[in-house]
Amino acid sequence: MxxxxxxxxxxxxxxxxxxxxxxxxxxxxxxxxxxxxxxxxxxxxxxxxxxxxxxxxxxxxxxxxxxxxxxxxxxxxxxxxxxxxxxxxxxxxxxxxxxxxxxxxxxxxxxxxxxxxxxxxxxxxxxxxxxxxxxxxxxxxxxxxxxxxxxxxxxxxxxxxxxxxxxxDVVPQLPAQATYKVLENDGEANLADAERVVAGGRGLKDAENFKSLYQLATQLDAAVGASRPAVDADWVGTAAMIGQSGKSIAPQVYFAFGISGTIQHITGIEQAKYIIAVNNDAAAPIFKMADYGIVGDAKTVIQELIEKTAK
CATH class of the missing domain: 3.40.50.620 (HUPs)
Known part of the structure; x- marks a missing residue:
């Protein structure tokens, strides 16, 4: 010992x-x-x-x-x-x-x-x-x-x-001027603890399309996540990033919209119980570990789900 x-x-x-x-x-x-x-x-x-x-x-x-x-x-x-x-x-x-x-x-x-x-x-x-x-x-x-x-x-x-x-006794060494951003809880579901997560990636094309995930998340009582390309494009904050450089999650159901499924992202979702992938590329790596897959346009599928889950 x-x-x-x-x-x-x-x-x-x-x-x-x-x-x-x-x-x-x-x-x-x-x-x-x-x-x-x-x-x-x-x-x-x-x-x-x-x-x-x-x-x-x-x-x-x-x-x-x-x-x-x-x-x-x-x-x-x-x-x-x-x-x-x-x-x-x-x-x-x-x-x-x-x-x-x-x-x-x-x-x-x-x-x-x-x-x-x-x-x-x-x-x-x-x-x-x-x-x-x-x-x-x-x-x-x-x-x-x-x-x-x-x-x-x-x-x-x-x-x-x-x-x-x-x-x-330690001496802080700060720059002459510094700006600190305070992150506040905005009331959204906690990504780490959520039972359902809807996440978007590069396949959603732009920030406007990514916003539709928030409406779907509200209707499914889910948290919103993202792959690194969506975060790098500034469609969503870094707190939503899932994968090697972000959070590892273990929801009951994980929806991946327009996410190709690189190994860096997969390491963050491998504990999910069910993975549902939507991608217009039938050869996308995400389909290899998905329990259910839809080959199609992620934006279109999101809108259809919003209509079908509307209360």
Missing amino acids: SDSKIYLCSVGSNDEINALQQVAVDNFAAAAVQIVTIKSDTAVSTPIFDVATLEIGGLTYPDPNLIAKAFAKYFIDQPQVTILFSADRYNDSIAARVGAALGVNTITDVEQLTNEANGITVLKKAYSGALKQKVTLPSAQTTVLTINGGSTDVPSGDSTGVVTKVMV
């Missing part, structure tokens, strides 16, 4: 902390484990490990550069540690900065983690999800990991962790 101390790092919700605690319970039962969070101590409602809450002076918004500096400063004098974050695009960006600041290995989007006698073995996707890559990390080194999955339920064990505050 690895002798490395395990640190569970979070800048998010208590659910994220619970998921990391469950990973620790399942894989590091005999190891020394500690939670390190940027949130206030009230966010860690059920700690079964001790908690260090990093207090960063002047932190007025979740700046990943400043937060990563705080984590790196906390860990700079800690030898042979394993640093775990939950995997998402924001945490991956922080983990990469922490790893770079410490000069250590960083592996993101780990799917499976095994604690073995010679170190920690991780399994992750490689070549856009076409293969799985196994990496064994020696215990005598510091490593930063982000891991997918983990139950968000309160892990088994006594909630006896002690919460302490740690002041971390």
